[in-house]
Amino acid sequence: MPTNVTFEYENAEKEYLQASTFSEKIICLKKMLTAVPKHKGTENLRNDIKRRISKYKSLVDREKKISKSGGRSESIKKEGAARIVLIGVTNSGKSTLLSTITNAKPLVADYEYTTKKPEIGTLDYDGIILQVIEIPAITKDYLDKEKGPAYMGIVRDSDLIVIVSKNKKGVDLVKKELIDAGIKFKGILLDAKNANSKEKIWKKLGLVYVYTKSPGKEKEYPPIALRKGSNVKSLANKVHRDFIKNFDYARVWGKGAKFDGQRVGLRHILKEKDVVELHLK
Numbered sequence: 001m002p003t004n005v006t007f008e009y010e011n012a013e014k015e016y017l018q019a020s021t022f023s024e025k026i027i028c029l030k031k032m033l034t035a036v037p038k039h040k041g042t043e044n045l046r047n048d049i050k051r052r053i054s055k056y057k058s059l060v061d062r063e064k065k066i067s068k069s070g071g072r073s074e075s076i077k078k079e080g081a082a083r084i085v086l087i088g089v090t091n092s093g094k095s096t097l098l099s100t101i102t103n104a105k106p107l108v109a110d111y112e113y114t115t116k117k118p119e120i121g122t123l124d125y126d127g128i129i130l131q132v133i134e135i136p137a138i139t140k141d142y143l144d145k146e147k148g149p150a151y152m153g154i155v156r157d158s159d160l161i162v163i164v165s166k167n168k169k170g171v172d173l174v175k176k177e178l179i180d181a182g183i184k185f186k187g188i189l190l191d192a193k194n195a196n197s198k199e200k201i202w203k204k205l206g207l208v209y210v211y212t213k214s215p216g217k218e219k220e221y222p223p224i225a226l227r228k229g230s231n232v233k234s235l236a237n238k239v240h241r242d243f244i245k246n247f248d249y250a251r252v253w254g255k256g257a258k259f260d261g262q263r264v265g266l267r268h269i270l271k272e273k274d275v276v277e278l279h280l281k
């Protein structure tokens with residue numbers, strides 16, 4: 001890219017990188033194209049943008065065809081508190097990791113492209129259920145492959161992207177393919193032999209879990225997952241719609257309490273592993 005691109009171009013490119021649909025990408029690319037002055041020195045850049053526009057146009061056409069033919073065959077129902085997707089180049093250890101952190105038993109083999117369709121597993125994190133999906137290996141120009149757009153759709157719909165890799169080369173290839181698909185990578189890198197994979201995933205999800213209890217009873221299983229920074233109100237909402245209406249006060253034990261059994265209101269912020277007793281009027 002030329003170093004003297006305009007502010008207008010930079011903005012359009014920023015939008016392009018963040019655009020989440022192919023149609024939005026086309027609009028941004030067209031803006032980028034108009035922002036590039038026409039002369040010999042920008043010819044390569046302009047051609048590259050044009051190439052990308054026609055690529056996204058064919059992807060839009062394909063999406064239309066898929067939706068006409070009865071919707072996405074690859075769509076997978078979301079389960080649990082979050083969806084994590086494992087991606088990487090072939091033989092990077094995705095299936096190995098999937099089988100160590102979930103109940104799934106995908107085929108693990110030392111030949112390339114062992115995994116031919118999405119493999120789905122359930123990760124139990126202290127009682128919180130998370131959905132983990134391995135998609136078939138990322139290759140160069142993934143979106144041009146028959147199932148590429150559908151698999152990238154699964155990635156886009158996930159709450160966390162984990163790039164599984166043995167080396168930097170694999171990571172770079174995957175990151176480039178994500179950019180092409182308009183997906184911002186804010187996930188984590190793991191290798192299959194990582195001992196603390198579950199913890200790393202949980203930490204990055206930005207969730208906490210808390211226990212509820214009834215007065216005079218033990219805390220209840222399973223715990224409930226909440227976004228980090230959630231208050232008693234979000235918890236009450238998750239437990240039962242009517243709880244807010246009839247809420248009187250809560251008692252909290254754990255890191256989010258100044259002392260055991262602290263009496264708090266709806267706006268009190270909860271911390272990981274807090275035990276919360278909801279009192280109704």
Ligand SMILES: Nc1nc2c(ncn2[C@@H]2O[C@H](COP(=O)(O)OP(=O)(O)OP(=O)(O)O)[C@@H](O)[C@H]2O)c(=O)[nH]1
Nearest residue numbers: 090091092093094095096109110113114115137192
């Ligand atoms: N040295 C080493 N080998 C690994 C590691 N993880 C997996 N392997 C081996 O690499 C091979 C491929 O592992 P898989 O888990 O099937 O890899 P994958 O990413 O699912 O590969 P595909 O589904 O074929 O794209 C197997 O022979 C594994 O035993 C690792 O961290 N280090």
Ligand SMILES: [Mg+2]
Nearest residue numbers: 094095114115
């Ligand atoms: Mg595999």
